[in-house]
Amino acid sequence: MLFLIEYAREKGKLVTFKAFSEKDSTLAKNTRLELELDLNRRGVNREVVLLEAENEEALRRTHRRYFENLEELVRAS
Amino acid sequence: MKTEISKAQIDRLGDRLRKGNLTDSDLRLLDEYRRSFTSAYEKVVGLIRRELEVDPTGRPAKSTTSIGEKLRRESIRLSQIQDISGCRLIVAEIADQDFMVAALSKLFPTSAVIDRRQKPSHGYRAVHVVATIQKRAVEIQVRTALQQLWAELSEKLSDLVDPAIKYGGGSESIQRILTKASALVIRQEDFELRLISQKKRANRLLSTPRPEGQVNEADVRVIQALQERVDSHQEHVIKAREVVLECLKDIVKDLSD
Numbered sequence: 001m002l003f004l005i006e007y008a009r010e011k012g013k014l015v016t017f018k019a020f021s022e023k024d025s026t027l028a029k030n031t032r033l034e035l036e037l038d039l040n041r042r043g044v045n046r047e048v049v050l051l052e053a054e055n056e057e058a059l060r061r062t063h064r065r066y067f068e069n070l071e072e073l074v075r076a077s
Numbered sequence: 078m079k080t081e082i083s084k085a086q087i088d089r090l091g092d093r094l095r096k097g098n099l100t101d102s103d104l105r106l107l108d109e110y111r112r113s114f115t116s117a118y119e120k121v122v123g124l125i126r127r128e129l130e131v132d133p134t135g136r137p138a139k140s141t142t143s144i145g146e147k148l149r150r151e152s153i154r155l156s157q158i159q160d161i162s163g164c165r166l167i168v169a170e171i172a173d174q175d176f177m178v179a180a181l182s183k184l185f186p187t188s189a190v191i192d193r194r195q196k197p198s199h200g201y202r203a204v205h206v207v208a209t210i211q212k213r214a215v216e217i218q219v220r221t222a223l224q225q226l227w228a229e230l231s232e233k234l235s236d237l238v239d240p241a242i243k244y245g246g247g248s249e250s251i252q253r254i255l256t257k258a259s260a261l262v263i264r265q266e267d268f269e270l271r272l273i274s275q276k277k278r279a280n281r282l283l284s285t286p287r288p289e290g291q292v293n294e295a296d297v298r299v300i301q302a303l304q305e306r307v308d309s310h311q312e313h314v315i316k317a318r319e320v321v322l323e324c325l326k327d328i329v330k331d332l333s334d
Contacts, residue, residue: 009142009236033108036141037101047142052122052135052164062134062165065229065236070329073229074322 002028003059006035007047007066014066015046019056082110084156091155094141095148104141110155111138114162117213121185122164125217129180133164133217150244159207163216167225171266172273174204177219181206194266199245200259201228202266223262223318230325231255254331258324265317272310279303 002025006016016035020028028050036048053059060067090106093099099107118137125133139161147158168174171194182188185208193203202224206217220228231243234255239247242255282300 009240012233012237029108029112033104036108037104040099040101040104045142047140049140050137052137054132058132059134062167062225065232068233070230070233070237073226073233074325074329 001053001055003051003053003056004028004032004035005047005049005051005063005066006039007049009045009047012065012069082106082113087156088154091148094145094155097145099141107141107144111161114138114213114215117210117215118162118164120210121208121215121217124184125164125166125181128184129177131166131177133166135164137162139163146240159214160205160216162213163218165218165220167220167222169222171221171269174219174221178204178206181208181217181219197259199231199243200255201231201243202259202262203228221266223265226325227255227258227262230258250331254324254327261317261320261324265314268310268314268317272307272314275303275307275310279307 001022002020004016004018004020005014007013008015018028018031020031032048032050039046039048051059051063053062064073086106087110090103090110093103094107115137118135122133122135125131139158144155144158144161147153148155166177168177178190178192182190185206188206188208191205191207193201193205203218203220206219208215208217234251235241235243235247238251241247242251245252279300282296282303285296
């Protein structure tokens with residue numbers, strides 16, 4: 001599965017999270033680009049990235065920073 | 078027919094990324110460049126899944142923010158960045174990491190191995206295997222669970238406090254704590270390696286063929302001593318892991334206070 005992430009670094013917060021199936025990979029890439037273009041035009045600085053994982057649980061395991069705050073990162077270890 | 082983006086075009090785009098103030102056409106060109114890694118990325122991740130039967134988390138294309146920061150931080154051209162495309166594998170312990178790196182090196186014989194355990198980057202420890210397919214580099218990050226936890230914390234602190242933290246800058250007190258935590262991860266890895274070595278010795282002794290009924294007392298004593306050392310190291314490994322986690326919890330508590 002593909003996951004589109006929009007993340008506000010300075011707040012450490014996830015803003016957008018969308019899942020796409022493998023067959024929709026072109027749509028996922030196009031959505032990522034459109035989001036980035038829109039943010040750039042509005043002068044909003046956000047990290048926009050497309051990640052691929054077997055499922056959401058696997059993604060949350062390898063990219064915890066997008067989903068958890070500092071306390072949660074350590075507590076759940 | 079679409080023409081391939083030239084290296085000069087890519088590097089000129091990199092110069093504009095370094096300066097910021099990107100236009101729509103810059104972002105579209107960067108997107109096109111990143112998509113040119115898709116085939117190499119899919120081959121690498123597909124091979125890992127099929128041949129090694131593990132499921133990495135993939136990042137087919139590095140974010141624009143991260144690319145821009147890398148270009149500003151390092152004297153590097155866009156066409157030279159090796160982690161435009163990549164994936165990540167988290168393994169339990171250092172022995173699993175060594176095993177995985179060896180398997181990846183065999184799977185991608187021309188790959189380059191960057192061992193950040195031998196040469197950590199501001200406390201960051203991991204092994205990166207860079208496979209090149211169709212002239213496109215794909216970076217495979219292999220981290221142990223503790224290395225991963227340290228990296229996630231360092232990144233989160235960089236997000237919230239100061240982006241320089243990840244690269245050895247920012248608050249000195251946070252750097253001190255991260256350095257201490259990284260040293261604890263090293264100690265943990267050292268315990269794990271010693272445990273492996275003791276287990277190997279014990280196994281060698283136990284598997285030495287002896288005529289039935291002729292196990293001498295000296296052998297028995299050596300095996301017992303080794304078993305005790307293995308048990309003792311096992312305890313150290315568990316304790317060291319707890320110490321690392323407690324230290325990291327202290328970091329968070331200090332920051333919250």
